[in-house]
Amino acid sequence: MIELDKVSFAYADQGPSVQDVSFRLEKGEFAAILGANGAGKTTTVRLMDGLLKPTSGRVLIGGMDTAASSVSERAAKVGFLFQNPDRQICKNTVREEILFGLRTVRGQDGEEALQARTDEILKEFSFSGEEEPFSLSRGQRQRVALASILAVEPEILILDEPTTGLDYLECCQIMDRIRRMNEEQQVTVVMVCHDMEVVLDYAHRALVMAGGRLLADGAVPEIFRDTDLMEKASILPPQMIGLGLRLGAGFENADSPEKMAETVLALRGKGAAQ
Amino acid sequence: MNNLFQYVPGNSLIHRMNPVTKIFLTIIICVAAFVTDRLLFLVGLLAVDLLIGIVAGVANRTWNIFRGLLKIAVFLFLLQVLLTRKGTPVFWIITDQGLLTAGKVVLRLVVVCMPLALVLAVTRITDLTNAMVQVLHVPYQYAFTLSTAIRFIPQFLEEMSGIMEAQTARGVAFDKARGLKKFSMILPLCAPLLISSVRRTDQTAVAAEVRGFRLRTRESGYKKYPFTAVDLGAVLFSLALLAGAILL
Numbered sequence: 001m002i003e004l005d006k007v008s009f010a011y012a013d014q015g016p017s018v019q020d021v022s023f024r025l026e027k028g029e030f031a032a033i034l035g036a037n038g039a040g041k042t043t044t045v046r047l048m049d050g051l052l053k054p055t056s057g058r059v060l061i062g063g064m065d066t067a068a069s070s071v072s073e074r075a076a077k078v079g080f081l082f083q084n085p086d087r088q089i090c091k092n093t094v095r096e097e098i099l100f101g102l103r104t105v106r107g108q109d110g111e112e113a114l115q116a117r118t119d120e121i122l123k124e125f126s127f128s129g130e131e132e133p134f135s136l137s138r139g140q141r142q143r144v145a146l147a148s149i150l151a152v153e154p155e156i157l158i159l160d161e162p163t164t165g166l167d168y169l170e171c172c173q174i175m176d177r178i179r180r181m182n183e184e185q186q187v188t189v190v191m192v193c194h195d196m197e198v199v200l201d202y203a204h205r206a207l208v209m210a211g212g213r214l215l216a217d218g219a220v221p222e223i224f225r226d227t228d229l230m231e232k233a234s235i236l237p238p239q240m241i242g243l244g245l246r247l248g249a250g251f252e253n254a255d256s257p258e259k260m261a262e263t264v265l266a267l268r269g270k271g272a273a274q
Numbered sequence: 275m276n277n278l279f280q281y282v283p284g285n286s287l288i289h290r291m292n293p294v295t296k297i298f299l300t301i302i303i304c305v306a307a308f309v310t311d312r313l314l315f316l317v318g319l320l321a322v323d324l325l326i327g328i329v330a331g332v333a334n335r336t337w338n339i340f341r342g343l344l345k346i347a348v349f350l351f352l353l354q355v356l357l358t359r360k361g362t363p364v365f366w367i368i369t370d371q372g373l374l375t376a377g378k379v380v381l382r383l384v385v386v387c388m389p390l391a392l393v394l395a396v397t398r399i400t401d402l403t404n405a406m407v408q409v410l411h412v413p414y415q416y417a418f419t420l421s422t423a424i425r426f427i428p429q430f431l432e433e434m435s436g437i438m439e440a441q442t443a444r445g446v447a448f449d450k451a452r453g454l455k456k457f458s459m460i461l462p463l464c465a466p467l468l469i470s471s472v473r474r475t476d477q478t479a480v481a482a483e484v485r486g487f488r489l490r491t492r493e494s495g496y497k498k499y500p501f502t503a504v505d506l507g508a509v510l511f512s513l514a515l516l517a518g519a520i521l522l
Binding site: 074075089104178 | 279325378433436438441442443444446447449450462463465466469470473
């Protein structure tokens with residue numbers, strides 16, 4: 001579906017930001033890219049969307065090389081939700097904002113079809129369409145940005161720190177909608193995220209980066225129980241796992257967040273009994 | 275482009291000069307460029323600009339500024355050459371007078387813009403502000419406004435580049451468009467840029483207020499900006515340049 005083949009990238013006058021990174025994401029996967037600031041996460045997702053061209057190696061989206069594809073070809077397949085929704089929003093009403101993305105990518109569908117799709121998305125996100133985007137709260141603006149991306153029905157969705165600046169409820173609203181789309185429409189989701197609780201709750205696969213290199217690639221519970229890896233990547237595991245590890249849990253048989261929680265609760269119960 | 279307005283750390287003769295002297299030298303070069311009518315003197319002033327960049331150890335930055343200005347210069351040169359009708363025709367509608375005027379206009383543009391950009395490369399914005407307040411007795415509010423405006427330029431450029439990237443991700447092909455079409459694509463992006471700029475300005479104003487912006491006086495800065503022999507030499511050199519521009 002999306003494949004990085006020995007990809008390296010360096011910004012002008014700087015050392016390499018991404019070095020020899022290879023991985024493949026299949027249709028319907030929900031992956032999180034983890035790492036400290038400067039690890040190369042954002043550069044990697046920008047490479048995945050073709051916003052940057054690799055210095056060496058190839059990025060393939062459904063077999064299409066990003067270096068040889070046009071902006072509209074890539075935008076039809078990949079949706080990119082930025083950390084700051086204000087960089088994306090450029091129209092005076094929510095309806096116009098959603099229509100803008102649709103007209104750019106699916107203009108050939110005709111105005112009537114685009115208006116119908118806009119009505120559908122507006123209803124789904126509970127917007128009237130006449131709201132002024134810049135008068136909305138940060139969380140609402142992020143929902144407008146997400147709505148305009150989902151309107152074009154991308155096959156791959158890239159999220160660059162989508163929950164930054166959102167309160168817990170807004171974060172859940174956004175992430176639940178993304179999970180639904182991932183599960184129901186088999187959209188591949190790639191998320192850069194510093195909130196490990198969100199990663200544990202929503203992602204299935206984790207790619208850990210440090211110094212521009214891919215350190216590890218595996219299931220989320222498997223990654224979080226590897227304390228050496230966490231230290232090497234300067235990541236703190238979610239509170240529940242951190243607590244379990246301090247209590248001596250190895251999480252050997254815990255292959256899901258629920259089983260990890262059960263392990264911690266069992267340990268707590270044991271401690272209370274003693 | 276963003277880097278063109280950023281400070282390059284260093285300990286060169288030019289870096290160590292008093293910020294006020296650097297402003298003085300910049301103004302004198304600009305005045306000299308407008309006072310003189312001799313093409314050769316303008317070439318000499320350009321050489322001075324380049325020399326200042328090399329002595330300051332910012333040769334790369336100087337070259338980048340020069341290259342950036344060259345694009346505008348070529349456009350201006352063509353415009354002048356094609357619109358000037360005076361003089362003897364040399365080729366097609368191009369006259370000797372047109373070539374001379376175009377050369378002078380272009381050289382003036384480069385000579386004037388280069389030291390303005392170079393002074394930002396070799397002087398910290400805070401030093402520029404403090405020196406203006408301490409030495410020139412400019413009210414802090416005005417000096418702060420000027421320095422903030424300069425500081426915001428690279429931030430706005432970065433913001434604009436981020437906005438354009440976000441629109442590219444949505445399928446807007448800026449790279450394929452040229453001229454008016456590209457302009458019409460960029461124009462709607464002024465709204466998010468304006469809004470983010472107002473937000474940023476508001477945040478900066480609040481941050482300055484809570485840190486006692488209005489309490490600041492000329493005596494508040496702990497760093498002093500004395501004039502040294504190097505500054506005296508630079509002032510004399512500036513005056514010599516001005517005299518040369520007037521007399522030659």
